[in-house]
Amino acid sequence: MKEKEDCFLKVKRDYLRFLNKEKIFGKSKVAKIESLKKIYIPMSFWIEKKYREKGKTLFLGLSGGQGSGKTTVTGILKIILKKFFKREIQVSSIDDFYKTLKDRNQMSYKIHNLFKTRGVPGTHDINLLKKFLYNLKKIDLKKFKSPKFDKSIDDRFKKKYWNNIKRKPEIVILEGWCIGAKPQSNTLIKKPINILEKQEDKNLIWRKYVNEKLKREYKSLFAKIDHFIFIKIPNFKMVFKWRLLQEKKLRKKSNSNKKIMNYKEIKRFIMFYQRITLQMIKDLSKSASVVMFMRKNHEIKKIIFRA
Numbered sequence: 001m002k003e004k005e006d007c008f009l010k011v012k013r014d015y016l017r018f019l020n021k022e023k024i025f026g027k028s029k030v031a032k033i034e035s036l037k038k039i040y041i042p043m044s045f046w047i048e049k050k051y052r053e054k055g056k057t058l059f060l061g062l063s064g065g066q067g068s069g070k071t072t073v074t075g076i077l078k079i080i081l082k083k084f085f086k087r088e089i090q091v092s093s094i095d096d097f098y099k100t101l102k103d104r105n106q107m108s109y110k111i112h113n114l115f116k117t118r119g120v121p122g123t124h125d126i127n128l129l130k131k132f133l134y135n136l137k138k139i140d141l142k143k144f145k146s147p148k149f150d151k152s153i154d155d156r157f158k159k160k161y162w163n164n165i166k167r168k169p170e171i172v173i174l175e176g177w178c179i180g181a182k183p184q185s186n187t188l189i190k191k192p193i194n195i196l197e198k199q200e201d202k203n204l205i206w207r208k209y210v211n212e213k214l215k216r217e218y219k220s221l222f223a224k225i226d227h228f229i230f231i232k233i234p235n236f237k238m239v240f241k242w243r244l245l246q247e248k249k250l251r252k253k254s255n256s257n258k259k260i261m262n263y264k265e266i267k268r269f270i271m272f273y274q275r276i277t278l279q280m281i282k283d284l285s286k287s288a289s290v291v292m293f294m295r296k297n298h299e300i301k302k303i304i305f306r307a
Contacts, residue, residue: 067242
């Protein structure tokens with residue numbers, strides 16, 4: 001108990017400063033402090049325990065619906081694990097490993113036109129991601145670069161702007177909406193889940209290809225992760241609401257000539273994610289090592305630990 005209190009006192013200032021930087025203004029200071037004490041500090045202690053049990057680089061996968069706050073959660077965990085536990089942390093997003101716009105255009109021409117839109121399994125460069133994780137495992141890690149994706153232009157940054165990895169991490173957190181997703185049965189695949197699937201994937205080519213990727217490449221990728229942390233959203237309707245907020249933030253940060261989605265574009269865009277998101281709510285709510293339950297007001301209601 002004393003150790004957790006010491007942790008709270010040590011990280012409190014950095015934590016509040018980070019939330020202000022992230023523009024988390026809707027919550028009172030009391031609510032923010034409550035979340036730190038009841039959610040993030042217990043999670044960090046759990047992660048530290050798992051790292052000590054493994055005795056070498058710990059790989060964590062963190063997933064949740066679009067706009068659920070994955071980047072904020074990983075940012076907070078990084079502060080606590082670095083500041084209090086003195087751990088070397090590497091936080092990466094699967095979004096940075098999207099295939100280039102050119103590659104996705106080729107996929108849309110050769111396989112199905114829906115692959116021009118990033119997001120679903122098949123639109124990530126899995127070989128590049130596996131190589132990245134392999135490099136992080138190396139005992140004699142040498143400086144290397146990892147890709148960076150610019151959502152506002154829907155393409156990868158040039159290599160000179162990629163992230164520099166200089167030190168071997170003790171804890172790696174790979175975050176992304178589909179981390180830990182599992183394939184569906186052929187029966188489920190056949191039934192369209194929204195207008196996009198019904199009208200634009202009548203022959204099931206897109207759906208089947210995505211599902212096949214989950215069965216093979218993504219399954220072998222997720223097998224490299226030691227534990228999964230899942231942010232469970234209340235329902236899929238919230239994805240639209242939160243994604244809308246995300247886009248507003250992006251609009252404020254970006255230049256006016258960059259690609260920012262409007263209301264109708266967001267509504268269509270989230271349809272690409274709907275099938276897998278709903279399946280993940282069923283699967284990962286039961287199988288993830290840590291489940292964070294979210295309220296509709298974007299606050300974390302409770303957290304459960306399974307392993």
